[in-house]
Amino acid sequence: MMGMGLLTVVTLFAVPAFAIAYARGCKGHGRGWRDYAFAAGLIIALASSTWPLEHLARHHFDLHQAMFLGLRIAGPMLIALSHPAGTLLRGTPRGLRGGLIAPALRNRTVREGWRLVRMPATALGLYLGTLFAWSVPAWQDAALLMPAIALLLHLSMFLAGMVFWTRIFDRRPAPHGLRHGVRLMMLWLAILGQILVGSATTLKSVPWYPGYAAVPVPILDLMRDEMVGGFLLWIPSSLVTLLGLIAVVDMWGRHETRMDARRTAWSPSNSAILLYPTSSEGLRTMAQPKNRVLALSMALFALFILSATLLVGLGYRYL
Numbered sequence: 001m002m003g004m005g006l007l008t009v010v011t012l013f014a015v016p017a018f019a020i021a022y023a024r025g026c027k028g029h030g031r032g033w034r035d036y037a038f039a040a041g042l043i044i045a046l047a048s049s050t051w052p053l054e055h056l057a058r059h060h061f062d063l064h065q066a067m068f069l070g071l072r073i074a075g076p077m078l079i080a081l082s083h084p085a086g087t088l089l090r091g092t093p094r095g096l097r098g099g100l101i102a103p104a105l106r107n108r109t110v111r112e113g114w115r116l117v118r119m120p121a122t123a124l125g126l127y128l129g130t131l132f133a134w135s136v137p138a139w140q141d142a143a144l145l146m147p148a149i150a151l152l153l154h155l156s157m158f159l160a161g162m163v164f165w166t167r168i169f170d171r172r173p174a175p176h177g178l179r180h181g182v183r184l185m186m187l188w189l190a191i192l193g194q195i196l197v198g199s200a201t202t203l204k205s206v207p208w209y210p211g212y213a214a215v216p217v218p219i220l221d222l223m224r225d226e227m228v229g230g231f232l233l234w235i236p237s238s239l240v241t242l243l244g245l246i247a248v249v250d251m252w253g254r255h256e257t258r259m260d261a262r263r264t265a266w267s268p269s270n271s272a273i274l275l276y277p278t279s280s281e282g283l284r285t286m287a288q289p290k291n292r293v294l295a296l297s298m299a300l301f302a303l304f305i306l307s308a309t310l311l312v313g314l315g316y317r318y319l
Contacts, residue, residue, distance in 0.1 A: 025091030198234025
């Protein structure tokens with residue numbers, strides 16, 4: 001029962017350390033809204049893993065899912081959106097930066113391992129893999145009783161979320177960063193995974209997690225508690241992820257606007273106008289095939305999600 005107490009100790013040490021390093025790195029380098037995004041992400045991570053939520057989540061499945069929403073999605077999303085790596089590095093003490101971080105960054109094994117982790121398939125696999133693995137009833141019930149497993153559960157979800165959202169919000173376009181279409185596909189698959197697990201947890205007919213029944217005065221009965229928790233994973237988590245998808249679409253549009261401006265700026269002749277029209281009608285004509293493919297893809301994806309959700313519900317009800 002002290003597992004989440006250990007999580008609180010680690011969180012109360014780590015979050016202030018990162019906040020101090022960021023504040024030191026920001027001296028003379030204010031970054032506007034990104035500073036607020038980083039602060040909000042840290043606050044969400046802190047609130048999602050310390051008292052009182054961490055204490056109540058020991059006995060309530062729905063509150064535990066609220067913790068996962070903050071640790072796995074909302075907190076990492078805001079932190080990754082702020083792009084804090086350079087600022088944190090500047091604010092790290094010089095001895096630690098030169099004695100530990102720099103040698104690690106130069107180490108070939110570390111660099112190859114990080115390159116592997118940052119691959120789209122790996123980042124998505126870790127993001128969904130931690131969700132699926134810790135949804136196994138025996139593993140999640142064990143985390144309620146054993147401090148080390150509880151710490152591993154929450155830390156792995158947070159780190160997987162950081163890797164995933166860092167790749168999604170990478171400011172560098174392809175080839176150094178991911179293509180925007182790849183980012184959208186990763187987000188679509190992440191939403192699908194959350195919907196599958198959340199709908200299965202919500203629509204099932206028997207309780208899956210008996211470890212939460214140990215609370216002396218339950219807020220909800222065990223079945224309703226799990227239904228609410230599944231709903232949090234199904235709808236709110238998917239909606240927050242959808243905000244990230246909208247942000248990627250906006251990034252894609254801004255990138256294409258910059259690329260079009262560069263293409264027309266360097267040409268010494270007017271021939272570039274024929275390839276990249278500037279009139280509204282010409283731009284709509286040029287963008288129509290891409291927009292049609294994107295709209296069809298999103299419609300098919302929405303239909304696939306609806307069909308998968310219905311199949312999961314029917315399967316757990318009647319099979």
